[in-house]
Amino acid sequence: MDKISALSRKKEVPTYVATILLIIIFGYTATNKLISHDRFQFQLQLIPVSFIARNAFFISLVIPLIELVLTIALCLNRYRLPGLFGATTLLGLFQIYLVALMVNYKNLPCTCAGISLELSWIDHIILNTLLISLSILAIRKNAKLKF
Amino acid sequence: MKYQMQINPLILVMLTTILLAVILTIIDTSGQRKQPYIWIHYDKDGKTVLGVGKINNIIELQENLKCKE
Incomplete structure (x- = not known):
């Protein structure tokens, strides 16, 4: 019996780590982007992709709202799996972007918030890759947490 | 019969993070920001953005431009 509970606890670790990390990252950046909305919108307008620049206002509201919804979903056991899928998709899209x-342009404006402002573009890609891997691992394990 | 309310610790993590983000953003915007100036280098047409960056002061920007030119 102890062996079974120890095994199930081991299975929970990646889900816990991924969930807590994603809650902190998405919660922090979403709040920061909503408070400094004008700055985020301005930074989006500087991106040399006409679709993003033209719809900067809409995108600057939708992205932090999606991040907030994902944060709430990750907190609740019932919606954690869809939350993890959503977080992985969002991180994947951000990675492609x-x-x-990076391949096509130089001197890109940074649309990040808070601590991630200090990161270089390469650091962003490394951090993103780590988060995506952790989320995929958590989805694969799909452990049911107590909360 | 006693009822004990259980608070989801992940919700506590979320609320703490949001509160921290609010406090840090207020501190960051109220004081002196690092690199408060944003420079944009336009093409001759005045529409195409060639480069964007942040800088501490105008003198630094002029020096940077001289180096680049």
């Missing part, structure tokens, strides 16, 4: 812009 980062790589595509």
